[in-house]
Amino acid sequence: MRIHEAGAMHGDFSALSPAWLGVPDDVNALLPQLWASGVERSDEGVLHIGGLSVDELATEFGTPAYVLDEDDFRARCRAWAEAFPDADVYYASKAFCSKAVLRAAAEEGLMVDVCTAGELAVALAAGVEPNRLGYHGNNKSQSELRRAVELGVGRIVADSYTEIERIGAIAAELGTRPHVMIRVNVGVEAHTHEYIATAHEDQKFGFSLADGDAYEAARRVAASPDLYLAGLHSHIGSQIFDTSAFEVSAARLVRLFAKLQAEIDEPMGDLDLGGGFGMAYTSQDDPQPPSDIAASLGKIVQAECDAAGIGAPRLSIEPGRTLIGPAVFTLYEVGTVKPVMLSQGASRLYVSVDGGMSDNIRPALYDASYSATLASRSSSAAPALARVVGKHCEAGDIVVKDEFLPADVAPGDLLAVPGTGAYCRSMGSNYNHVPRPPVVAVRGGQARVILARETVDDLLRLDVG
Numbered sequence: 490m491r492i493h494e495a496g497a498m499h500g501d502f503s504a505l506s507p508a509w510l511g512v513p514d515d516v517n518a519l520l521p522q523l524w525a526s527g528v529e530r531s532d533e534g535v536l537h538i539g540g541l542s543v544d545e546l547a548t549e550f551g552t553p554a555y556v557l558d559e560d561d562f563r564a565r566c567r568a569w570a571e572a573f574p575d576a577d578v579y580y581a582s583k584a585f586c587s588k589a590v591l592r593a594a595a596e597e598g599l600m601v602d603v604c605t606a607g608e609l610a611v612a613l614a615a616g617v618e619p620n621r622l623g624y625h626g627n628n629k630s631q632s633e634l635r636r637a638v639e640l641g642v643g644r645i646v647a648d649s650y651t652e653i654e655r656i657g658a659i660a661a662e663l664g665t666r667p668h669v670m671i672r673v674n675v676g677v678e679a680h681t682h683e684y685i686a687t688a689h690e691d692q693k694f695g696f697s698l699a700d701g702d703a704y705e706a707a708r709r710v711a712a713s714p715d716l717y718l719a720g721l722h723s724h725i726g727s728q729i730f731d732t733s734a735f736e737v738s739a740a741r742l743v744r745l746f747a748k749l750q751a752e753i754d755e756p757m758g759d760l761d762l763g764g765g766f767g768m769a770y771t772s773q774d775d776p777q778p779p780s781d782i783a784a785s786l787g788k789i790v791q792a793e794c795d796a797a798g799i800g801a802p803r804l805s806i807e808p809g810r811t812l813i814g815p816a817v818f819t820l821y822e823v824g825t826v827k828p829v830m831l832s833q834g835a836s837r838l839y840v841s842v843d844g845g846m847s848d849n850i851r852p853a854l855y856d857a858s859y860s861a862t863l864a865s866r867s868s869s870a871a872p873a874l875a876r877v878v879g880k881h882c883e884a885g886d887i888v889v890k891d892e893f894l895p896a897d898v899a900p901g902d903l904l905a906v907p908g909t910g911a912y913c914r915s916m917g918s919n920y921n922h923v924p925r926p927p928v929v930a931v932r933g934g935q936a937r938v939i940l941a942r943e944t945v946d947d948l949l950r951l952d953v954g
């Protein structure tokens with residue numbers, strides 16, 4: 490294919506780029522809502538985090554690397570805890586799980602949500618007290634349940650009748666009385682900007698509210714001498730911006746809560762509204778501050794409780810993405826730049842970096858959008874419509890589908906992709922035998938590795954022949 494002489498700078502971008510992506514006035518500008526608070530571009534044009542330049546970080550730790558602004562993460566934890574002073578905020582460790590991050594969350598006053606023996610082990614290694622843990626999962630193994638009960642985990646969220654029986658049997662054998670919550674399928678499935686309410690969602694999690702299973706499950710827990718009914722739980726989806734979806738779910742949970750509380754002697758535990766609060770990946774995302782979310786959720790719970798004639802139960806929430814997502818960017822080195830002509834006179838710059846779908850599967854899996862910036866320098870070149878792609882042997886190996894980068898982006902440049910804290914490292918793979926990047930935490934002007942870079946030797950160690 491022949492490249493148009495004017496290359497990537499030429500052409501009508503509007504036909505190739507999504508409607509939300511405008512040509513930037515300044516291709517070097519950083520949109521504040523996409524970046525951790527400690528990130529800025531210096532007068533020389535180099536991206537810095539906590540005073541450290543990305544050049545220094547790349548030299549010391551190599552690329553690709555996830556770079557965490559630890560103070561930013563801690564500030565987000567505090568902001569959510571302060572917005573919900575009378576609620577428990579659980580950090581959903583599935584978003585990103587490491588000892589340093591779970592320890593930081595705990596130090597900032599958060600509880601921790603785990604859903605496997607692996608996440609539990611990291612939380613314990615981080616020093617999180619078992620009674621400050623919530624344990625989720627639709628298929629916890631017998632040994633996972635036993636360990637949770639033995640440890641005295643703060644709450645186990647039951648997801649099936651089978652699980653209620655298993656927890657009851659373990660509790661009877663061990664002579665303890667674990668706190669069990671019921672995961673309720675409230676019939677609200679929320680997506681980014683809209684939600685649909687169905688009578689019965691066709692998915693694996695929870696007990697259906699509409700079918701009466703949630704009621705029945707809660708009654709069984711309450712009736713068991715070996716179990717304490719620690720409350721009701723729902724999680725309606727992820728990357729949600731519209732609080733009305735939470736309001737519908739909260740209203741339904743409160744009604745069930747009130748009905749149960751009227752029938753059960755012992756005071757029930759709390760109402761957990763789950764996680765799923767949206768964060769900004771691109772200029773099209775506009776998340777609400779936690780204080781606004783807290784205010785609207787508090788209002789709806791109070792109104793429903795008033796209507797039901799009960800006192801408001803204690804609330805809990807489980808944000809993951811909104812806490813860790815914006816606190817991290819991924820630093821890549823550009824390997825090749827290839828203009829590809831697409832239609833009359835317009836071309837797209839394919840910018841290949843040294844990572845890809847193994848360190849961020851979200852674009853391939855969910856068609857997720859990200860942003861990127863040239864990090865090692867600023868540029869006076871015109872913006873070019875670019876696609877940042879990885880090094881994997883797959884055409885769908887896309888890191889940033891649509892972004893304007895300076896047209897002179899070149900091999901050896903560093904690129905930074907913000908908003909990669911959640912579900913990138915935690916969903917990373919070794920596809921094509923690419924070792925996973927390290928996570929470097931920056932705090933107080935110091936950088937330290939909190940998750941080491943994998944090596945090919947690590948992969949070969951498991952390949953026992």
Ligand code: LLP
Nearest residue numbers: 581724727728764765766807808809810912
């Ligand atoms: N609580 C429960 C019970 C959950 O299942 C989840 C996420 C959360 C809390 C935290 O949700 P968050 O606030 O992080 O959205 N891999 C997908 C997201 C899957 C979320 C699964 N559950 C992604 O990359 O978008």
